[in-house]
Amino acid sequence: MTASPITTAYLDLSPDIRSRAEEIAGSNRPVTWPEVMLLVGQAIKAERERAIEDVLGALTAHELYQYRPKAFEGFIEYARTTLKDGYPDDLVEEAEREAME
Numbered sequence: 001m002t003a004s005p006i007t008t009a010y011l012d013l014s015p016d017i018r019s020r021a022e023e024i025a026g027s028n029r030p031v032t033w034p035e036v037m038l039l040v041g042q043a044i045k046a047e048r049e050r051a052i053e054d055v056l057g058a059l060t061a062h063e064l065y066q067y068r069p070k071a072f073e074g075f076i077e078y079a080r081t082t083l084k085d086g087y088p089d090d091l092v093e094e095a096e097r098e099a100m101e
Contacts, residue, residue, distance in 0.1 A: 056080055 003011070010018065024043050031039075056076050059065060065072045 052080065 010021075013021070021043075024039055056079060059072060059076055062072075
């Protein structure tokens with residue numbers, strides 16, 4: 001049997017990405033366009049939040065943090081707040097509302 005281009009592209013993803021995609025998508029059932037957008041939006045938001053925490057964790061592990069923790073703490077808190085506030089959560093909320101209709 002020949003796989004479709006979409007199936008082939010999906011199978012070419014690494015196993016950890018496929019596993020995470022399956023966790024996010026849930027059961028195999030027909031979904032509406034707003035539900036698809038909600039799933040994608042939630043996945044993007046979660047990945048961004050993980051990336052922010054990874055970067056900030058690396059900063060706190062840096063040797064300069066050991067010598068000047070107060071200076072870094074202010075910067076880290078500022079970065080965390082700015083980065084999280086900078087994402088368009090209202091788009092995800094709009095998709096959630098449409099999915100519920």
